[in-house]
Structure formats: structure tokens, C-alpha cells
Amino acid sequence: MVETPRGVVAIELPEGRGTLRVVEDGEELARAATEAFVAATTAAVAARGRAIVALSGGTTPKRMGELLTTEPFVSQVPWTQTHLFWGDERWVPISHDDSNAGTARRGFLDRLPVPPANVHPVPTVMRTPAEAANAYEAEIRRLTGVSTGVPVFDLILLGMGDDGHTASLFPRTDALAEHDRLVVANYVPKLAADRITFTYPLLNAARQVVVLIGGAGKADMLDAVLTGSDDAETLPIQGVRPTTGDLVWLVDRAAARRLRRIAA
Ligand code: 6PG
Numbered sequence: 001m002v003e004t005p006r007g008v009v010a011i012e013l014p015e016g017r018g019t020l021r022v023v024e025d026g027e028e029l030a031r032a033a034t035e036a037f038v039a040a041t042t043a044a045v046a047a048r049g050r051a052i053v054a055l056s057g058g059t060t061p062k063r064m065g066e067l068l069t070t071e072p073f074v075s076q077v078p079w080t081q082t083h084l085f086w087g088d089e090r091w092v093p094i095s096h097d098d099s100n101a102g103t104a105r106r107g108f109l110d111r112l113p114v115p116p117a118n119v120h121p122v123p124t125v126m127r128t129p130a131e132a133a134n135a136y137e138a139e140i141r142r143l144t145g146v147s148t149g150v151p152v153f154d155l156i157l158l159g160m161g162d163d164g165h166t167a168s169l170f171p172r173t174d175a176l177a178e179h180d181r182l183v184v185a186n187y188v189p190k191l192a193a194d195r196i197t198f199t200y201p202l203l204n205a206a207r208q209v210v211v212l213i214g215g216a217g218k219a220d221m222l223d224a225v226l227t228g229s230d231d232a233e234t235l236p237i238q239g240v241r242p243t244t245g246d247l248v249w250l251v252d253r254a255a256a257r258r259l260r261r262i263a264a
Contacts, residue, residue, distance in 0.1 A: 017226060018209075018247030022256045029214045029252045030063035033157070036210050036250070037068065038076045040155035044207075045078040051154050052144060054087040054198065056167070057100030058159040060212045065108030079114040083143060085136075087156055087203070088168035089122035091129050091185075091194035099124070122196045129185030129194040136196060137183040150182065150205040152245075156198070158211045162221050164235035166211070167203070168195030171234050175199060200239050207245045211237070216254040223258035 009022040023032050037053070044051035055061060067073055086100050094102040101121030109119060120139055126132040144151035158166045168186050169175055175186035175197055182202040186195045203209060213222055225235050226249070232239030240247065 013226060013249070016241065018249055020226065020249045020251065020256075020259070022259075023250065023252055025252050025254070026063065026214050029060075029212060029250060030067055032250055033061070033064040033210065033212050034067040034073050036208075036248070037064065037155065037157075038073055040208055041077050041082045044154035045081045049081060051078065051082040052085070052151075053082060054085045054153055054156040054206075055100070055104060056087050056157045056159045056212070057089065057103070058161075060159045060214055061104075061157060062107055064157075064212070065104060069108050069111045074112065079112060079118070082114060083118045083120060084109075084114065085120045085140065085153075086122060087158060088195055088197040089124060090168075091124060091132075091196065093124060094121055124196070129187075129196055133181075133183045133185045133196050137181060140182060140202075150201050153202070153206040154208065156203060156206040156209045158203075158209060158237070158240065160211060160213050160218060160221065160225070160237050162217055163190075164221055164225055164237050166237040166240060168197035169200070169236040169239070170195075171236060176233060176236055176239065203240050204242050205245070206242055208248065209240055209242050209245060210248045210250055211240070213249065213251040213255045215252070216257065218251075218255040219258040222249075222251060222255050226259065 011020045013020055023029050041051035089100050090098045092098050123132050123135050140151055141147055160166050163171055170188045173186050173188055175184050178184050178199040179201055181199055184199055186197050188195055225237055230238050
């Protein structure tokens with residue numbers, strides 16, 4: 001267990017499950033995520049002239065987005081060389097309240113100096129979810145110049161649902177079995193809804209995956225995911241195991257409160 005500045009606890013998890021960083025509360029979670037975003041984009045641009053990032057959906061990243069619009073962060077990010085994608089999207093127009101890209105745009109993106117051409121929402125205007133997934137995969141391949149094999153994102157931000165899903169990889173859904181495509185349409189019976197999602201091959205090729213988890217409501221699931229047996233079919237986020245990249249679980253104390261066996 002490592003104490004870091006501001007009392008943050010950092011723990012190497014057993015069995016290659018990544019690094020657990022516990023911060024005090026939701027605001028510290030957002031700040032730590034913002035710092036990770038700045039660090040990843042500046043390092044990527046310094047090394048390769050470009051940063052390719054995937055944002056998560058859900059509510060957790062909202063405060064991070066707001067912090068990104070404030071100093072010192074907004075001036076630290078190389079926005080003109082940074083490209084933004086989404087790790088998943090709901091099958092709704094971007095104008096819809098449920099749209100991850102629409103929520104990000106309305107919440108913070110429109111207040112950031114990122115060129116519009118660098119923002120890559122899932123094209124949910126297409127005829128079918130499968131067509132949108134194919135087009136998104138083609139866009140990722142076009143931008144990265146990786147026509148075969150798996151493109152490498154510099155940073156993929158993820159959340160975790162209280163059922164152990166991440167992106168739109170939900171328990172016992174077809175997308176969990178996809179090991180060739182980068183992006184697929186995924187029908188989610190429990191939601192009776194179509195989703196578009198990154199697949200494990202794309203997630204696990206990333207240089208860094210940061211999972212943001214906050215609040216007591218996630219505590220039981222986080223304990224099951226980090227200390228229980230591996231079963232990605234029922235706990236899909238357990239299938240996120242970057243091949244060579246870093247996996248960081250960035251959680252607040254409320255979400256970590258069940259982790260007695262780790263974060264004692
Ligand atoms: C989505 C997200 C999803 C989300 C988790 C956590 O489209 O809903 O991508 O995977 O990250 O459900 O959501 P919260 O951050 O709202 O708890």
C-alpha cells in the first residue's frame with residue numbers, strides 16, 4: 001500500500017487486476033481523473049504528436065468534464081492534437097438526453113477549445129445500430145491509420161454499473177463474445193435497448209484504462225469484481241485486462257468501503 005500526495009492510497013492488486021487508487025470523495029475522484037486525462041494527453045502528444053482518448057458515458061465523468069474547462073487543466077491539455085471518442089453510446093440521437101456524446105457536449109465539451117473535427121461521436125443517425133458500429137470502427141481505423149490489427153488508444157475512461165457492466169458490455173450479452181471486431185452493436189435485454197460499444201479487443205489494447213467508480217452504491221459490486229472469482233460473463237468489467245497497458249481503478253472511499261481485504 002502506498003501513500004501518495006493528498007493521502008491517496010495506491011495498491012497493486014493481486015492476479016494482474018491493476019492498480020487501485022482510493023481518493024476521499026467525488027470531488028477528489030473527478031480531480032484525479034482530470035489529472036490522469038492531462039497526463040495521458042500530454043504524454044501521448046509529446047511521444048507521438050497526437051492523443052486518442054475514449055470517454056465513458058454515465059454520470060461519473062460529468063464533474064471531470066467540468067474541471068477540464070477550468071484552469072489550470074484547460075490550458076494544460078493539447079486540445080488541437082487530442083481526439084475524443086466514446087467507449088459506448090446509446091442508440092439515440094445526439095440531441096437526446098440519454099446520449100453520452102450529447103451529454104458531454106452540453107455538459108462541458110462545447111466549453112472546451114477542442115476542434116470539432118477532433119470530436120468523434122458514434123454516428124447514431126445511421127439506419128441500424130450495426131451500421132453505426134461498423135462506421136465507428138472505420139472512423140477509429142481511419143484516424144489511427146490502423147487498417148488491420150487493433151488500434152491503441154492512449155487513454156480509455158470507463159465506468160462500472162452496479163451490475164458489473166462497463167461501456168455497454170452487459171452481463172450475458174452477445175458483445176462479450178466478440179474477439180475480432182473493435183466496435184459492435186449490442187442489444188441489452190434488461191434495458192430492452194440497443195447499444196454501441198467498444199469490445200474487449202479494443203479496450204484491452206489501450207495504453208491506459210482508468211475506471212472511475214464513486215459512491216457507496218458501487219461498494220458491493222467493486223468488492224465482488226476485485227476480490228471475487230473471475231467471471232466476465234456475469235461481471236463484464238472483469239474482462240478488462242489491458243494486454244500491455246495500465247489498468248487503474250480510481251475509486252472514492254465510499255465505493256471502496258467493502259474492500260477490507262485490500263484497502264485495509
Ligand atoms: C453508459 C456508460 C456505462 C456507465 C456505467 C456507470 O453508457 O451508461 O458507459 O458503462 O459508465 O453504467 O455509470 P455511472 O457513472 O452513471 O454510475
